Amino acid sequence: MLKKNKELCPICNESIQKKGIKNFNLNETTVTDSRVTKNGSMIRRRRVCVCGSGYRFTTYERIYRPELTVIKRNGQIIPFNKERIFQSVRIALNGCVDQEKKTEQISNEVNEKIQDFGKDSVPTKTIGEYILKALKEKDKMGYVRFYGVFKKVTDPKEYKRIVDTLH
Numbered sequence: 030m031l032k033k034n035k036e037l038c039p040i041c042n043e044s045i046q047k048k049g050i051k052n053f054n055l056n057e058t059t060v061t062d063s064r065v066t067k068n069g070s071m072i073r074r075r076r077v078c079v080c081g082s083g084y085r086f087t088t089y090e091r092i093y094r095p096e097l098t099v100i101k102r103n104g105q106i107i108p109f110n111k112e113r114i115f116q117s118v119r120i121a122l123n124g125c126v127d128q129e130k131k132t133e134q135i136s137n138e139v140n141e142k143i144q145d146f147g148k149d150s151v152p153t154k155t156i157g158e159y160i161l162k163a164l165k166e167k168d169k170m171g172y173v174r175f176y177g178v179f180k181k182v183t184d185p186k187e188y189k190r191i192v193d194t195l196h
């Protein structure tokens with residue numbers, strides 16, 4: 030039984046027709062067709078097995094993105110949650126006329142920047158800076174509010190300084 034098993038191709042499980050094959054892996058198989066799937070998210074490849082059995086099969090190649098994490102100030106690592114950004118922005122925009130719309134817009138913008146950050150982990154400080162920058166451009170009041178929370182401002186003079194930078 031064992032001897033017979035040795036003659037089977039580890040890729041297609043058919044009996045091996047070619048002699049002296051060293052590498053039985055997907056890289057050694059022959060690609061007969063390669064195209065992007067309809068929605069553009071994957072590459073589909075038609076392949077023929079290396080073993081000489083003529084076995085045809087398909088592989089799909091897709092982008093693998095590891096779960097994004099956030100590094101907190103205390104060093105703790107938590108899963109990234111878009112909802113947290115939304116909530117922070119929403120609070121900063123309290124009392125704003127189009128609070129919901131603006132919150133959605135700003136948090137989407139910040140989320141995009143985080144996705145483009147290019148690393149698997151993003152420090153909370155970086156996320157905070159992104160939120161600050163977006164708020165500064167879109168809502169001055171929200172910017173001052175968020176600044177106070179984010180930078181843990183306790184001195185009113187510091188607020189005055191921040192407001193002064195806006196003019």
Ligand SMILES: [Zn+2]
Pocket residue numbers: 038039040041042043078079080081082084
């Ligand atoms: Zn094979």
